[in-house]
Amino acid sequence: MSSNTSKFTLRIDQHILEKFRYIADNNFRTVNKELEMIIKAHIAAYETKNGAIKVDLNTK
Template sequence: MATNKRVFTLRLEEENFEKIKMIADKNKRSIAMQIEYLIEQHIDEFERKNGIIQIEK
């Protein structure tokens, strides 16, 4: 299955990793999907306050 998602390494403090893991488990998500969800939420909040981010292609 093809995907347009980029792969990269993310380093987290152990405590933050464990907390995200607990949140992901509670939400029945993988850790990767939980992190993606949190990033999307932050982007949405940022854009509501600052306007849409224009991506140059």
């Protein structure tokens, strides 16, 4: 795991997780990578509409 990778706990209904796992499997991805891809696409769409989000990683 790279130093830029953070762990995050997600609480989600089992039924939703199983459906999401099915989608990830059909896209030949792990659930984690599928979720990461969706998050990146959502951020890109948000920034296209609203401008770049500036984040200072040194303050965390």
